[in-house]
Amino acid sequence: MASIRSSTLLPQCTSCIRRLTRQNLEAWGPQQTRSISKKAKEAERNITVQLLKDVPRFGRAGSYVPLNPSLMRNRWFPARVANYVPATQMKQLKAQEVDMGRDFTFGVRLNLEEAEEEEDDFMSQSKHYVRPIEIDVLSAERSMELLNAFVPPTIDFYRQRIEQEKESRERLGASGAADILTAAAMGIKAKAPTDAIYGSVSTADLVSTIRGALAHNDEAARVILNEADVKFVSGHEEGDASRVKQLGTFKVEIRLPGAEEPLVRNIRIRAKESEA
Incomplete structure (x- = not known):
């Protein structure tokens, strides 16, 4: 009897089932989901x-x-x-x-008027911090001491000698006066010196060689040397102390700004074929 009575209480049509289901959902209310922040x-x-x-x-x-x-x-x-x-x-x-x-x-x-909260913490501030470049410049006296220690007394350079033109054979039957007139008419140039070289040895070449010698020491590599700090004392052409265009041994002065005394070194320019 109980099973028959319970079955009679259940809704029999589809509309009743929908109404009963809607009532149950409204009784439970909307289901909320909680998300973690x-x-x-x-x-x-x-x-x-x-x-x-x-x-x-x-x-x-x-x-x-x-x-x-x-x-x-x-x-x-x-x-x-x-x-x-x-x-x-x-x-x-x-x-x-x-x-x-x-x-x-x-x-x-904190300020008395207003307390502004910073967004970045201690480590985030250091993340955006850019450390400035620190250059420990050597004094002029110390730089001259390092130059004196690492630059040898004589620096060798090798250049190609200019070959001299062979004298033309004397023409038979021609007089000396005729030869002079002929040479003047043809505008023959004066012969180059026997020790002339192709190109030259400049202060830029010297500075590059000295920098290479200083690069083998950490402290000496910090020496700042420019072309204006170097000049030839002998062997250069008049009015141009920045280069030498002949073979031989010449003197050069190295003086850094602020240094009291210059450093004197010998520059030896040798013929390239004698390098061996």
């Missing part, structure tokens, strides 16, 4: 570390603060800003109810 997810991933230095917006050295594991692994731990907390020590800290929260007000200077 980004800050909550970050808080779950954070680990507790012990600060080794005072860090603004985090805390003093020795305090325990939560931190992102990737930030700890890549930046804070290599920079010795914080240290990891072992699991056994973590249990003791929790048992002792030690405060392991972050102090957002530590190291922050």
Whole structure:
């Protein structure tokens, strides 16, 4: 009888079933889903570390603060800003109810009129910091000492000698006066000196060679030497002390700005075929 009575109470038509189902759904109400915020997810991933230095917006050295594991692994731990907390020590800290929260007000200077909260933390500020280039310039006296130590007394250069033209055979039956008139008429140029070379040895060549000698020492490589600091004392043409165009041994002066005395060295230009 109970089964028959219960079956009679159930709705028999489709419209009744729809109405009953709608009433049940309205009674339950709309179902809500709760999403975890980004800050909550970050808080779950954070680990507790012990600060080794005072860090603004985090805390003093020795305090325990939560931190992102990737930030700890890549930046804070290599920079010795914080240290990891072992699991056994973590249990003791929790048992002792030690405060392991972050102090957002530590190291922050608040204005009386308005307190502006900075978005970047201590390590993000250092991320955008560009360290200026520091150049430790040597003094003129120290630079001259290094030049004197690393530049040899004589610097050799090799250049090709200009070959002299062979004298033309004397013409038979021609007088000396006729030869002079003929040479003047043809505009024959004066012969080049026997020690003339192709090209020249310039102060730029000398500076390049000296820089190569200084490059073998870390301190000497910092010496700043320009072409204006070098000049030939002998062997150069009048009015141009920046180059020599002949074979031989000549003197050159090296004087840096601020130096009292110049450094004198010998420049020896040798024929290229005698290099062997």
